[in-house]
Amino acid sequence: MKFFIDTANLDQITEAQDLGILDGVTTNPSLMAKEGITGDDAVNVHYKTICGIVDNNVSAEVIGTSFNEIIREGELLAALNPKIVVKVPMIKDGIKAIKHFSSKGIKTNCTLIFSAGQALLAAKAGASYVSPFLGRLDDISTDGIALIKEIRLIFDNYNYPTEILAASIRGPLHIVACAMAGADAITAPLHAITALLKHPITESGLATFLADYEKAGTRRDIIAVTS
Numbered sequence: 001m002k003f004f005i006d007t008a009n010l011d012q013i014t015e016a017q018d019l020g021i022l023d024g025v026t027t028n029p030s031l032m033a034k035e036g037i038t039g040d041d042a043v044n045v046h047y048k049t050i051c052g053i054v055d056n057n058v059s060a061e062v063i064g065t066s067f068n069e070i071i072r073e074g075e076l077l078a079a080l081n082p083k084i085v086v087k088v089p090m091i092k093d094g095i096k097a098i099k100h101f102s103s104k105g106i107k108t109n110c111t112l113i114f115s116a117g118q119a120l121l122a123a124k125a126g127a128s129y130v131s132p133f134l135g136r137l138d139d140i141s142t143d144g145i146a147l148i149k150e151i152r153l154i155f156d157n158y159n160y161p162t163e164i165l166a167a168s169i170r171g172p173l174h175i176v177a178c179a180m181a182g183a184d185a186i187t188a189p190l191h192a193i194t195a196l197l198k199h200p201i202t203e204s205g206l207a208t209f210l211a212d213y214e215k216a217g218t219r220r221d222i223i224a225v226t227s
């Protein structure tokens, strides 16, 4: 499963990249605003900086909502760096734009997916990714993981190459549930990804191992030889 980080914060992107498990970054206008990045020029510079940190995909969201605006903006974003994936909202003109980008070989991420029908339409138009928003569904007492399972079944039925990029992840259990449901990728905040590292028995077990090494008097010798 691919791991994307869902932020525009450069320190967090760098930390996730340094972990060695990162497949890319997703952003949205809210995440850019949270970092104080405003105006086309600053936004474009920020995308280029992010592309310089990570190895693979960087989803950059369009603001336009008409076909012509989405095309113009998406082509400008795609020209910034080959890693850019144009993030397009699930609206009628967005679907038309995804079809256009697909025919030009420009990668797309269809965002704000809340139903299997929306995902089917985006896949039919040739989206590279669909982004179902789990957390926002859970927030309204709707089963987000059930949606991932439905989309998985539909895409498998027709061998659609579109990847399911589970978004709006709130914590580590969402990530594990997405993996079990067959999502191709997740995008999550750094805290949800690093929470996967943690287990109290791992921590107490390691503390015991280190204490026993100390007691045996070998720990310092090992460090001295290997450092």
Ligand code: E4P
Binding pocket: 006, 026, 027, 028, 111, 131, 133, 135, 136, 167, 168, 169, 187
């Ligand atoms: C990613 O593509 C989405 O923009 C993001 O995951 C939305 O998450 P939120 O519901 O926490 O804002």
